[in-house]
Amino acid sequence: MLQTNIQYSKLRWLLTILGLFLYVLDIWNDIGLALKYYYEAQYVWSGMTVMFVFTGLLVSQIFSYVWYLDDMKEGEQTIAGMSKGGLAALHVICMGVFHRYYHLLKRGFKEVRKTTSSCTAEQMRDEHHKLFCMATDLSMLKLLEAFLESAPQLLLQLYIILGQQELSVMQCLSLAFSFFSVAWALVDYRHCLRRSLPHITEMPSGLPTTVYLLYKLCTITSHIFSYSLLLILSPYITVALTLLWLVGTTWAHLLQTNFCSSRGLELLYRAVVGVILVFTFFNVKGQDTKVAMIIYYVFYSIINFMTPPLLALLMPELRTSTFLLTAGGLIFGGSVLGLLCLVLYYLFLHPRGRWQEADEVDGLGVEAETTRTRKVINFLQP
Structure with a gap:
């Protein structure tokens, strides 16, 4: 029987979708907030908001690409389904993390739909362990992104709000999404870390x-x-x-x-x-x-x-x-x-x-x- 500590369950698959949802909303809300500051002629705040977003994206893309190359050296040439040049182009346009989400969700969906009779317990353990390795890579990237983008964003928006003593809807959403991004990154990394190391x-x-x-x-x-x-x-x-x-x-x-x-x-x-x-x-x-x-x-x-x-x-x-x-x-x-x-x-x-x-x-x-x-x-x- 599959050990529960390395089981990639349906709940885990759904939580991955939730993580992707929060990731997208956090980025788009911060970009929207930067545009709001720009139209209000608050160019410094607009520039800093954009800077934190793209700093997190840039660093996470760099590490994602290098980790793909490391995985290929280990013999997992098909993990990304693309050539080195294609992977490089994908990360240049900041889609590397989304590519990881896509492959994890696709592979995870196939696995959670399997019946226990279709493969042995050892095969299931191996596959679930590989899924948690993929999830751990994502959680590590999200942890880096959270402290390069979400945490500084929290600081910037709190400084602006406390200084103005006013709170707009978009600022409130930015605070909420940044807070939940940090919380999610901490919990997800903690959850995945040791499950990928049995x-x-x-x-x-x-x-x-x-x-x-x-x-x-x-x-x-x-x-x-x-x-x-x-x-x-x-x-x-x-x-x-x-x-x-x-x-x-x-x-x-x-x-x-x-x-x-x-x-x-x-x-x-x-x-x-x-x-x-x-x-x-x-x-x-x-x-x-x-x-x-x-x-x-x-x-x-x-x-x-x-x-x-x-x-x-x-x-x-x-x-x-x-x-x-x-x-x-x-x-x-x-x-x-x-x-x-x-x-x-x-x-x-x-x-x-x-x-x-x-x-x-x-x-x-x-x-x-x-x-x-x-x-x-x-x-x-x-």
């Missing part, structure tokens, strides 16, 4: 998933609110955010990450990791990172808990403002809840199994090492 203990659903999601979303959104308030205090805070990105990128460089097959692409990956570390903590190299995580969240707490009082001190006219009181309450409440969930998750709910440390990536035999496997275990770990 030698590693699966992350259970239910309470562990809920607590992990609350930890990530509360810490990320409260941090973004803090950044937006600091930007209201002074636009030059962007210089500080750039320095934070440089620190994160340098740390990834010092750790000597080995996610990519070429040095140029590895440098790009480290730069992307730097962006992600501006918003949240991830295990960059699959090692025990207890000390690094403590340092990160001490710094995080200082920023979050000091920002509202600092804004009230330096801008007295906002002390009784509803938006400052609301934002301060969300920052404080989100920070406390997020940190409580972080402690609860890593003390009691984080699945260790064969992992010797809380975040250590090992347990795969040498015989299981492939380009795909090395890619997954060298990517960002929860």
